[in-house]
Amino acid sequence: MSEERSLNFIEQIIEDDIANGVNDGRVLTRFPPEPNGYLHIGHAKSIVLNFGLAQKYNGKTNLRFDDTNPVTEDTEYVDSIKEDIRWLGFEWDKELYASDYFDQMYEFAVELIKKGLAYVEDATSEQIAASKGTPTTPGTPTPARSRSVEENLDLFERMRKGEFKDGEKTLRAKIDLASPNMHMRDPIMYRIKHAHHHRTGDKWCIYPMYDFAHGQSDSIENITHSVCTLEFIPHRPLYDWFIKELEIFPSHQYEFARLNLNYTVMSKRKLKQLVAENYVSGWDDPRMPTISGLRRRGYTAASIRGLCERVGVQKRDNMIDVGLLEFCIREELNRTANRVMAVLDPVKLVITNYPEGQVEEMTAENNPEDASAGSRTLHFSNTLYIEREDFMEEPPKKFFRLGPGLHVRLKNAYIIKGESVEKDADGNITTIYATYLPESKSGGDHSGMTVKGTIHWVSAAHAATAEVRVYDRLFKSENPNAEEGDFKDFINPDSLQVIKEAYVEPGLLKAQPGDRFQFMRKGYFTVDPDSTAEKVVFNRTVTLKDAWAKVNK
Structure with a gap:
C-alpha cells in the first residue's frame, strides 16, 4: 500500500539485527509448506510476509518443502504450491526439500544419542502420552529411557535398516520429563513408516518429526529469521534446544498471528474432506479458500496481497471478515474491469413501434473509471432480453423499473414505456411489450423526459448464450469451526x-x-477454464455490494 505505515514487530526485529550486525546484516527467510494439499489464503499471508521481508531488506527467501511424511505427500501438491507462489508475484532463491537433509538429520540424531540426549523407545504412542504426565504433574520415565548409548545406537541403526514394523520403535529426545512445557518432555524425533517417498523412494523407512526436522533444516540453510504462526510458540524452546545441543547455526523462530477468515474453514484436513466427499468440485472449486480456488473465482494476486497488507502482522489471533477480502477485489475490479451487459434471468421484450428488422449501432463506454479502456458497439433491435426482475405487472410505489405505463431507460439506448404482457398457460410472463421514444436516444436525448431507472439489455438476435455460475459463501455459519457437530452440516445449500x-x-x-x-448491475465475473469456443462459462467473483453486511445484525 502506498501510504506510510509503522514497522511491524518482525520488521523492527530485523532492523535492529541489521543495525547490530547480527548475521552480518544478512536476511534470509523461508516458506516451508508441507506438500500434502493445496495452499489456502492463510498460507498467502505467510508467503507475502516471508517474501516481502526479504524484498524489503535486500535478502532472499528459500522455498523448502517439509516432505517428512511420505503417506500424505504428492508431487501434485508440490507443483500446485510453486504455481500459487509465482501467481502471487514472488520467486524463491532456492527450491529445497527437508528430504534433501535426511542423511544429515540422521547424523544429527546419532550425535544426540552419543551425547546421551536421545534414546530408542519401545512404548506405543498411547503409552508415551500417558507417561508424559499432565501440565501440573511430571512425567514418569519408561524403561527405555535408561538404555545405554551403545544399545541406542544399535537399535537406531536397525530401525533405519527396516528391522522393525511401523510403530514398533521411535527415537525420543532425552530432555526433561518435569518441564512445564509438554513439548520438552522427551518428544519423539523419528518414527518408522514403511512408505514410498515421492523423492527418496524406498531409501528410508524412518522419518524425522516436524519438530526435529524444521529447526535443523533452518540451520543447515543458515536461515536468519524463521517466521511461523502463533501455534508454534510452545515449540520454540525445543527448536532452540536441538540447535544448542547440536552446536549448529543459530536460526531463530519468530511467531505471528495466522489469517483466519469467517464463513470458511482452513484446516487442510477439513478441506480434504470437502474435496474427497464431493461437497466441492475440487481443490480449485471457486468456493474454496485455496489460492487456486480464489484465482478461478476471479480474485487477483494484487487483491490477496492487498488483504494481507491491510490485515497486517499481529501477535494475537483474530477473525478477519471475508467482507474485507471482497472489498479488496471490488476496489481493484471497479478500476480495471470493463462493463458489459449480461441478462441472467431473461424475459423477452418486444418494442412494438421500433421498425422490425432494423438494427442500430449504439456506442457504449467500456469503463467509466478508465478513459483508456475505450468503447464498444452494441447492436439494438426491436426484440431484446431484459432481467425478469426488472418488470413488475403490478409495481409498488418507488419501483423505478419497467411496468405497465412505467417509463425506464435502456442503458445506452432509448426510453421505453411498458404496455402489456403475454403469458403461458401457467401464468408466467413470456413476453413484455413496450413502446419507445425515438427522440430519447442516449447521448442525444431531445424527449424532455426524465426517468429515474435505467436497466440493461441484450439484443435477442445478437446475444450469445453463456453459462453463469453464481457462487456465494460456502458456509452459512460465520464460524463453522466453532459449531457443535459436523462442520459440514453448516454448508450453505x-x-x-x-x-x-x-x-x-x-x-x-x-x-x-x-x-x-x-x-452491469449484477456483479463482477470471470471466465472459467471450462469455457469452450462454443460456450463461454462465467464465475461470479463478487457482488457489486456486500450482500451479507446486515445478515444476523
Whole structure:
C-alpha cells in the first residue's frame, strides 16, 4: 500500500539485527509448506510476509518443502504450491526439500544419542502420552529411557535398516520429563513408516518429526529469521534446544498471528474432506479458500496481497471478515474491469413501434473509471432480453423499473414505456411489450423526459448464450469451526447456482479464461477454464455490494 505505515514487530526485529550486525546484516527467510494439499489464503499471508521481508531488506527467501511424511505427500501438491507462489508475484532463491537433509538429520540424531540426549523407545504412542504426565504433574520415565548409548545406537541403526514394523520403535529426545512445557518432555524425533517417498523412494523407512526436522533444516540453510504462526510458540524452546545441543547455526523462530477468515474453514484436513466427499468440485472449486480456488473465482494476486497488507502482522489471533477480502477485489475490479451487459434471468421484450428488422449501432463506454479502456458497439433491435426482475405487472410505489405505463431507460439506448404482457398457460410472463421514444436516444436525448431507472439489455438476435455460475459463501455459519457437530452440516445449500442459458453481449464469446468483467448491475465475473469456443462459462467473483453486511445484525 502506498501510504506510510509503522514497522511491524518482525520488521523492527530485523532492523535492529541489521543495525547490530547480527548475521552480518544478512536476511534470509523461508516458506516451508508441507506438500500434502493445496495452499489456502492463510498460507498467502505467510508467503507475502516471508517474501516481502526479504524484498524489503535486500535478502532472499528459500522455498523448502517439509516432505517428512511420505503417506500424505504428492508431487501434485508440490507443483500446485510453486504455481500459487509465482501467481502471487514472488520467486524463491532456492527450491529445497527437508528430504534433501535426511542423511544429515540422521547424523544429527546419532550425535544426540552419543551425547546421551536421545534414546530408542519401545512404548506405543498411547503409552508415551500417558507417561508424559499432565501440565501440573511430571512425567514418569519408561524403561527405555535408561538404555545405554551403545544399545541406542544399535537399535537406531536397525530401525533405519527396516528391522522393525511401523510403530514398533521411535527415537525420543532425552530432555526433561518435569518441564512445564509438554513439548520438552522427551518428544519423539523419528518414527518408522514403511512408505514410498515421492523423492527418496524406498531409501528410508524412518522419518524425522516436524519438530526435529524444521529447526535443523533452518540451520543447515543458515536461515536468519524463521517466521511461523502463533501455534508454534510452545515449540520454540525445543527448536532452540536441538540447535544448542547440536552446536549448529543459530536460526531463530519468530511467531505471528495466522489469517483466519469467517464463513470458511482452513484446516487442510477439513478441506480434504470437502474435496474427497464431493461437497466441492475440487481443490480449485471457486468456493474454496485455496489460492487456486480464489484465482478461478476471479480474485487477483494484487487483491490477496492487498488483504494481507491491510490485515497486517499481529501477535494475537483474530477473525478477519471475508467482507474485507471482497472489498479488496471490488476496489481493484471497479478500476480495471470493463462493463458489459449480461441478462441472467431473461424475459423477452418486444418494442412494438421500433421498425422490425432494423438494427442500430449504439456506442457504449467500456469503463467509466478508465478513459483508456475505450468503447464498444452494441447492436439494438426491436426484440431484446431484459432481467425478469426488472418488470413488475403490478409495481409498488418507488419501483423505478419497467411496468405497465412505467417509463425506464435502456442503458445506452432509448426510453421505453411498458404496455402489456403475454403469458403461458401457467401464468408466467413470456413476453413484455413496450413502446419507445425515438427522440430519447442516449447521448442525444431531445424527449424532455426524465426517468429515474435505467436497466440493461441484450439484443435477442445478437446475444450469445453463456453459462453463469453464481457462487456465494460456502458456509452459512460465520464460524463453522466453532459449531457443535459436523462442520459440514453448516454448508450453505445456496453456495452455487448454475444458470445454463444466460444471454450476453456477443463480444464476450472472444473472452479468454481469467478475463474479468463487471456485469452491469449484477456483479463482477470471470471466465472459467471450462469455457469452450462454443460456450463461454462465467464465475461470479463478487457482488457489486456486500450482500451479507446486515445478515444476523
